Amino acid sequence: MWFKLAPDIWQTxxxxxxxxxxxxxxxxDLRERRIPNTLVLLTLGAGLFINLVGPxxxxxxxxxxxxxxxxxxxxxxxxxxxxxxxxxxAFYLLRAMGAGDVKLMAAIGSFVGPATAVNLAxxxxxxxxxxxxxxxVWLGKTQLVLFNVATALGQYIxxxxxxxxxxxQSADRMPYGVAMAGGLLAYGAWIFSGHAPLVNF
Numbered sequence: 253m254w255f256k257l258a259p260d261i262w263q264t265x266x267x268x269x270x271x272x273x274x275x276x277x278x279x280x281d282l283r284e285r286r287i288p289n290t291l292v293l294l295t296l297g298a299g300l301f302i303n304l305v306g307p308x309x310x311x312x313x314x315x316x317x318x319x320x321x322x323x324x325x326x327x328x329x330x331x332x333x334x335x336x337x338x339x340x341x342a343f344y345l346l347r348a349m350g351a352g353d354v355k356l357m358a359a360i361g362s363f364v365g366p367a368t369a370v371n372l373a374x375x376x377x378x379x380x381x382x383x384x385x386x387x388x389v390w391l392g393k394t395q396l397v398l399f400n401v402a403t404a405l406g407q408y409i410x411x412x413x414x415x416x417x418x419x420x421q422s423a424d425r426m427p428y429g430v431a432m433a434g435g436l437l438a439y440g441a442w443i444f445s446g447h448a449p450l451v452n453f
């Protein structure tokens with residue numbers, strides 16, 4: 253660390269950068285239905301930088317989204333990126349999520365570290381599910397969505413001929429950047445209102 257920065261100032265600057273980058277990704281996702289790789293790399297680089305130059309207070313649960321803010325160092329940032337990538341990779345392989353969303357979650361993980369990446373992913377997934385349900389009802393596509401879910405699950409029954417391709421048979425595709433931004437805000441509100449993380453290691 254080549255300059256001294258108070259933990260609360262570091263946290264404010266780091267969270268400001270993270271929110272700005274995630275909401276920039278949201279704008280791209282809404283307008284273009286994609287998240288540029290350049291923005292993902294910028295987010296990943298910013299997460300690494302912030303965790304390298306910040307005050308490294310080695311307390312359990314430290315990081316940006318913590319009551320005890322402290323930088324995680326290069327190892328913590330890289331583990332956070334890998335954790336974020338691993339969690340959302342399964343959804344990409346099931347074709348339920350785009351590659352840009354997975355890469356953005358990895359980049360967000362570099363800001364917050366592995367434990368917070370798990371907690372944040374849970375909040376993002378719940379937020380995404382709630383938004384998808386609201387959107388489904390609002391657009392009047394409940395029957396089609398339920399049929400698609402039944403088809404998607406049915407293809408895993410032995411002997412079933414049902415096949416479902418989320419990329420071509422989806423009733424409607426919500427830009428997942430909305431869920432990621434909403435989940436980030438929800439988790440931040442949860443932590444800073446005094447609640448403990450759901451998962452801690």
